[in-house]
Amino acid sequence: MLDVSIRKQLDHFELDVSFQAHDEIIVLAGSSGAGKTSILQAIGGLTDPDSGTITLNGKSFFEGTKTSLPARSRNIGYLFQDYALFPHMTVERNIHYGIHKKTSAETGFIIEQLLTVLGISHLLNKYPHQISGGEKQRVALARALATEPELLLLDEPLSALDEETREECQDELLRLHELWKIPFLIVTHSRTEAEKLGDRVLHLKKGLLVKETHGTMKEIPVQ
Known part of the structure; x- marks a missing residue:
């Protein structure tokens, strides 16, 4: 289980979020600059929060100033928007x-x-x-x-694809999640994509979780 409770001062507001994720797909939704990528970066070890805690399966990634585990030691898969191949x-x-x-x-x-x-x-x-x-x-x-990895972070991984390819890759993400059964945390701007992929959708506005909904289109495609 992923357990996140962090605060971090960003340029125009303070990020202040708390949530848990089991072996499910969690989608972070919201407008540009709402803090979605900052959450992934904090979990992935690319940046430290100002305060709070981050744990995965009982292993502490971040605990105030006491613990900040290096990214290479977190056993997390991270898929960037540009793929970084x-x-x-x-x-x-x-x-x-x-x-x-x-x-x-x-x-x-x-x-x-x-x-x-x-x-x-x-x-x-x-x-x-x-x-x-x-x-x-x-x-x-x-x-x-x-x-x-014990957790997969995906930062708008499908945004650059055409519609047909994007739908195919969404189906592949669902199949992979069913096979791997680890938490997936996905950032997207697409409401349709969020509803298709997410077991839960966390809606952010200026660094705060303002609403939680459930995916209405979630379905494991037949291979």
């Missing part, structure tokens, strides 16, 4: 990046699962500039999950 690495090397602790057999099994679910086995020898936006998104997802 390494342009000089092949798809295969991008996916393997960051895997250190697993044996080759364990790694191979995990990655084979991801390649199958995401349908990207044929891309392994290509470079990021040689594949489409939707394919880059799938590769970034595979890289984020290849380390077997």
Whole structure:
């Protein structure tokens, strides 16, 4: 379980949020600048709150000035809006990046699962500039999950895709969540996307959680 209770002074307001997430998809919704990405950055260890606590499965990530666990030690998958793939690495090397602790057999099994679910086995020898936006998104997802994280953070991962590809990738996110059964925390501006993906949707306004709703379209697509 993810447990977040943090405060942080931003440029125009104070971020002050508290919520929990179990093995579910939580969507952070709200207008630009509402504090959604700041929450992901705090959980992911890219920035520290001013006060509060962040724990995942009983492990303390942040506790005031006492504890601030480095990002590399949090076992979190983070999917950025621009995917942040390494342009000089092949798809295969991008996916393997960051895997250190697993044996080759364990790694191979995990990655084979991801390649199958995401349908990207044929891309392994290509470079990021040689594949489409939707394919880059799938590769970034595979890289984020290849380390077997306990939590996946996704910052507007589908915003740059055309409508058809976006819907396909939404379906893949639902399938991956059903397979991995870990908390997914997703930032989106799309109401339709929030309702389709979210078990719960947390609505933010100027750093505050003003409303919580449930996804009305949540359904695991048939593969």
